[in-house]
Each structure stands twice: as C-alpha cells, then as structure tokens.
Amino acid sequence: MSSKFYVTTPIYYVNGEPHIGHVYTTAVGDVLARYHRLKGDDTFFLTGTDEHATKVVDSAAENGVSPQEWADRNAKAFQDTFTRLGMSHDDFIRTTQDRHKDKVQDYFKQLLDCGDVYLGEYEGWYDAGQEEYIPENKAKEFGYKSPVNDQPLVRKAEKNYFFKLSAYGDSLLQLLGSGEVFDVRPTARKNEVVARIREGLNDVPISRTGSGDWGIKVPGDDEHTIYVWIDALINYLSTVDTPERRYYWPADVHLIGKEILWFHAVIWPAMLLALNKLPGNEWMKLPRLLYTHSQWISEGKKMSKTLGNFIDLAQIDHYVEVFGLDALRYFLTTNGPLGTTDSDFAEAKFIEVYNTDLANTLGNCFSRVSNMTGRYFDGRLPKPGPEPQTGIDQEHDRTAEHAVRDYHRAMQGLELSKAADAAMGLVRAVDGYIEATQPFQLAKQDGKLPEVGTVLYNCAEALRVASLLLWPFLPEKIEALWRRTGCGHYADALADRGKGELDQWLTWGQCKPGTEIMKGDPLFPRFQPAKV
C-alpha cells in the first residue's frame, strides 16, 4: 500500500559553510526519502537555507557585497554540497525567495487576524551577535557580555508583536500526551518538552525592530520585521502551500537537532494550531513526528575549530574521495546520533565499519558469488535445481523474509542502524549458507553441478533482496551492482527520484536463470590503513 511521505531537514543557517552536522541530517532525510520512494510512496523531501539573520548583513558588509549576494553565495555552497553528495531532495527552499516571503506575510496576517497576536513591549539584555535576548540572571552570570563573542550585552527595549503562546500550553500537553496527532521522539526529548511546558508558557515576541531592510516585514507595519525564527519555521509549510503540493502536508517527519527542539516542539505547533483555527486553513494540521537527533563529536571530543577536529567540508570531501560517497552515507546514517547520545566521528571507527560491513561482508559476498558463477557457469546465472546433499533445506527464503520484516519495522521507527543491519544480516546469512553447502567442493564432484547451481541461485536471490534493502543507504554502489546482475531496471525506475515497487521486487525467485553476472572490480575495495 503506497501513501504520501513528506520529510524535512531544518533549513540551514546560511552564514557558514556546510559541515558534518548539515550533511548528517540531510543524509538521514535522504535515506528515509529513498526508502519511501523505493516502497512506491509519493515522497517529498525538503531541505533549504535560513537566510534572514542580521548577521548575514554584517558578514556581507565585511565582504563588500550585498546581503543578498552573500546569501546567494552561501546558499549555493549548500546546494552544491548536497548535489555533490547525491542528496535526493525534491526542493531546496531559500527564505529569501519570493514564494516563501509572500507566504510568510500571508500567514502572519492571518495570525494577526486570529486574535492570538498582539503588540506589546519587550525589554531585556540583548546579544546583538546572536540576535537573542538573554534572561536577567543569565546576563549577570555572563558579566553582561555575550557568552559567544564576548561583546557587551545591550539593554534593549522594543515594541514587538507577541504570539499568545501561553494560550496553547494545555492543547500541546494534550497532544504530546496522546502522541497520536503530533509526536516528539525520542521519548526523552518529549519528556523535556512536556516538563518545560508544565512550568508555564510565556507569550513570545515574533517580530523585531531595527533590522533594516533585511528580513520580511510585518504586513502593514514596516517598522517591524518578522522574527527570523518564525520566518524560518514557516518554510516547512510555505514550500508545499501550492495547489499541487498541499496534499503532502502535514509533514510526516521533521528531522531536527536537539539544539532547536523548543522552537519545533512548542512554538511551531502552537503557530499551526493558531492558523488552523481560521476558515480555509483546516488543512494546516500539525506535523506527525518531530524527530530529534543528537550531535556528532569528533575523535572523542566536542568539535571545535581551535582543537582542529572539526569535520568540515574539506574533511567530508576527503572521506568521499578515499572511501566513496556511499561509504560516508553508510557510516553517518548507521553510526550517527539518532538517539539521545552523541556519536563519535573517528577515523578508526570509520575504517572499521567500512571494512567490516562494506568490504568484507557486502563486497566480498558479491565477489565470491559472482566469481563462482563465472567459474562454474560461464558467468550465467544457473537454474535452481535439486538441493545439495549437504544442504540446509529451504531456510534461505525464510531468512530473507525475516530480514525484510525486521528492515521495515526498523525503518518505520527511524532506526536506520537496525534497518541496515537487517539487510547486512541477510548478506551474512549468504556467507553462512555457502559455508554450509560448500558449492566450491560440490563443483569438483561428478554430477553435482546442478546442486551448485541451486546454491548459487539462492545466493544471488538473497543478495538481490539485500541489495534492494540497502539501496537507500548505498544508492551508487547498489545501482552498480544491479547493472552487473541484470537488475538495471531497478536503477532505471528509481532514477531521478522515481518510485519503486519494493513489495513486488522483493518476491523470491525473480532472478532469471541465464542472466549474465559480471563480477567486475570490487564494489568496496578493502581499505589498507597505510593510505590515509
């Protein structure tokens, strides 16, 4: 049964270069998007850039260009990076695009109309660099200086438009409690949010003054600029608010990092609840799931520029160059911080995962099966015939069924590591099957060739099933494998964000005897540590 699937990443702050954190979240989104396309779901995968921060104005000035030019330049860096890394997003939203700005103004006007926005006054210690107010006691603790750049905090008072967040506490608690309409995971994150909502919600300012011309104006009040966070959150909705795309809403998964939990788990759904009250906005439901991942550390330590352990674009490119794109994707998505604890990006760990899973297990298994097919059957897939005497009955297809079942269950629960492991387990089972049946021994005995054929056919089938399951993680290499094994039509169907028919493709016995099996170069050459 196919359905729609809408997954988003946060839109990335455009004032810096892409780094491992951006690539990670996007890679997770990409694996999910590919999985759903493979299943045949009508999938929409969105990423983009958040561009209206006032820091963009400063950086632009420092670099002698206009803010828009600066934003263009940096947004392009993100776009190029994601393209180069094979991300399959369906759209890339930039908050400076008219299609977004118009919608933001539109929604803001509706919020004004709905009665939950009012003009109030806010005064407090302001960190100009971070564009945020610092609570009194915290400001004192910091010595009235920015904890980030050490610049003095300034006393700032401004008239702002406020959103009546306070009115939504009960609704949010109720929604989070049932977890059916709107859920936050992992549960630990949900608990944090619930605890904090219980402490009481304050209304929040949703506009700023003095932002100059950068940003989106409050409709009908040019003095005020819509707070960049509000502007940014709206991207998830604005992008799909077109007649053709509305049916993707609500988002099925918003992927976020733990540092932006509050805005996504409280302010964003409350805004949607407010908008939803207006006639014509009934379609503006809450996102189904907010999935919060943790962060990458590097070589056991928090990443920092000064420590020199920052996994930046150059590092990422280095890994791609040495190990290949799929290896990076695989490592990130199966060893990443999807849970509540941070994950360590360590070179030794990367090499270990690469060699163990990709070279020794997947690559080698394909290699031995294709090699025997070449040696004993002239490179043509043999017909399955009698079971070998030493055989292990009909286990192979049941093993595949179990792997598929575990894989789906894991994918539905966003447990990417478990999903990949289910597929790898099937490959390992092929190794075990070869060990148990010893086709290379049978081949030396008179009249046993048909039994060898059965074994190799079963191996090829199991590998075909595993390859389908692994495609979301390893699209490049799996497609290469398909091209060598007469399964190129899978790659053709899935090209350019096309849909698959996973259920049908997974049925046992689709490898056609006689198909040419090309061994080719190793898919994942074993890595010799000396090279790095």
Add this chain to the structure above:
RNA sequence: GGGAGUGUAGCUCAGUGGUUAGAGCAGGCCACUCAUAAUGGCUCGGUCGCGGGUUCGAAUCCUGCCACUCCCA
C-alpha cells in the same frame, strides 16, 4: 540553584528483580579456500561508575556520592 538523562567486556551498545550478564566489532586460536588475507568455528575478555539500603534474590527498585551530557532559571 532546580530538573532530566547517561554511566554494563578495549570500542559501540542490548539487557528493568530470578539459574553461571549478552551481541557486534577489535584481540587470540583453529578450519577452509569460491572470495577483496575474505569467510566459518572456537576462544579470551566484565568487582554491570562508587558506597549504603530494600529483598530469599538486584545490572535491574530506593538512597547518597562521583563523572559526563542536556534542559530550565
């Protein structure tokens, strides 16, 4: 200052009251040879952060402390 979480084999983690605590990887040994020195089997390895307590019995519950992470003020 308040709150939450984590702490189990070298590494990553599973295990929420009940026999001698598990998996994968790494290490060691053996076997095999179709394969990318790969694969298969066996094995080594843990005072379950530390101290109290509850219980016939605790990694598992309670409590104090320590370390790390996060949230709030």
